[in-house]
Amino acid sequence: MMSRSRLLEEVEAAGRSDDVAVGLELVAAYAGAMGYLLARWDAYCEGSLEFAISANWPFDLVRVLGASLVRSQLKVTEVERCMTAMQPSFINCPETAAMPPAYSRQLCVIPFDVGPARLLLLLSFEEGMIFSENRLKDVAPICAYHLSYFDKDIFGIGRRQDLTDREVECLSWIAEGKTSDEISLIIGISRNTVNNYITSIMKKTSTRTRSEAIAHAVRNNYV
Secondary structure, three states: OHHHHHHHHHHHHHHOOOHHHHHHHHHHHOOOEEEEEEEEEHHOOOOOOOOEEOOOOOOOHHHHHHHHHEEEEEEEHHHHHHOOOOOOOEEEOOOOOOOOOHHHHHEEEEEEEEOOEEEEEEEEEEEOOOOOHHHHHHHHHHHHHHHHHOOOHOOOHHHOOOOOOHHHHHHHHHHHOHHHHHHHOOOOOOHHHHHHHHHHHHHHOOOOOOHHHHHHHHEEEEE
């Protein structure tokens, strides 16, 4: 079994060769996992797979897990998120998800951040596998180290930071609690135009409500 020091060397080499998947496969193997999924949960859109950065699972399984992952994270407060960052925990795979043969239905979930990206690494194990807690605790910091070699666009960050000045202005007023009618009066445009800007903001930031858009804006220092 690969040592921690050897893993760091291999992961660094994978990062320098610009290969995300190889580094993640090395980390998964170090933890004794059969499969992995790296996802940006705060970029999830219903029916889209863009939130998945890399995985060696069937994408039908990724699609089914997407909504469950997001729901689990939305229940976590910021304080709890800070306290549990990089800490592994376990969830049961939804009944609707068809796991590959010999895979346990219990999944290890490890949350961590890279810049503004909120990431989740899921590891799947062979049924009855006895894993090392110490190795699981190594996973998140080593993954973060590996991902630090890559351009931020692999997380979808660059694609979501192209808000126009007018969209940022509308977002700022939304954060102040203003309605679309109030914003239209303040900045001198129609209510429909304000709503169009808000729709565009939510599409670019992969958010579904005004509250989610505000939270995204605060995390990324838009407002």
